[in-house]
Amino acid sequence: MAELPEWMRPPRPEGWLAEDLDNLPDAPRHTELIDGALVFMMSPQRNWHRRVINALDRTLHAQAPEGIEVNSEMTVRLDKYNRPEPDVIASTVSIPPDATQYEAKDIVLAVEVVSPESAHRDKAVKPHKYAEAGIRHFWRVEDEDGNASTAIHVYELDDMTRTYVPIGIFRDTLKVDLPFPIELDVQGLYG
Known part of the structure; x- marks a missing residue:
């Protein structure tokens, strides 16, 4: 199994913060933050x-x-x-x-x-x-x-x-x- 990219590891135990989204240069284009967790679209858009x-x-x-x-x-x-x-x-x-x-x-x-x-x-x-x-x-x-x-x-x-x-x-x-x-x-x- 491939190792996770560094940007997928939360920087703190309580998860990601809203301002962290601006510092994820390799994250997929439509990355959202919901309850401190990253959510991104992996499926092709209809x-x-x-x-x-x-x-x-x-x-x-x-x-x-x-x-x-x-x-x-x-x-x-x-x-x-x-x-x-x-x-x-x-x-x-x-x-x-x-x-x-x-x-x-x-x-x-x-x-x-x-x-x-x-x-x-x-x-x-x-x-x-x-x-x-x-x-x-x-x-x-x-x-x-x-x-x-x-x-x-x-x-x-x-x-x-x-x-x-x-x-x-x-x-x-x-x-x-x-x-x-x-x-x-x-x-x-x-x-």
Whole structure:
């Protein structure tokens, strides 16, 4: 069995810290930190997943008001042990070109486009962590039948319980007022 690369060994007994991600030059491109553990994508990305991310990025960017920055596949520092990489985000701050992360306090929308290999994290782990960090809006995008039948599950943060409550499931046209007015053709995201 081959020896593990040095960058895979946690630098401390309690695991990795959010700032450690910036010092892993040989780590795979989409490396995340969840509860002090490195998580990275090893499977090839599905065409549906990539196209939906690109379409959401473009559509949200086009509809975002001044003062809202839309970006995709950038990590968000939730706390010292968690720095996940939502598929798409909307932020109230613009980060510098050399920045590698956003801060949770600045995120108004986090979107996860569910893949088979990350379904548990996208449906259970990440939403819970985003809610605890105070991210007000969360969308979970799924291919419901494996044939590009897209659905967007929209959630809003309940301040009292610090959990997300469902707002709706959109399969044709998504139209919401928060975190800013957005209208999009759900099935057209893959088209």
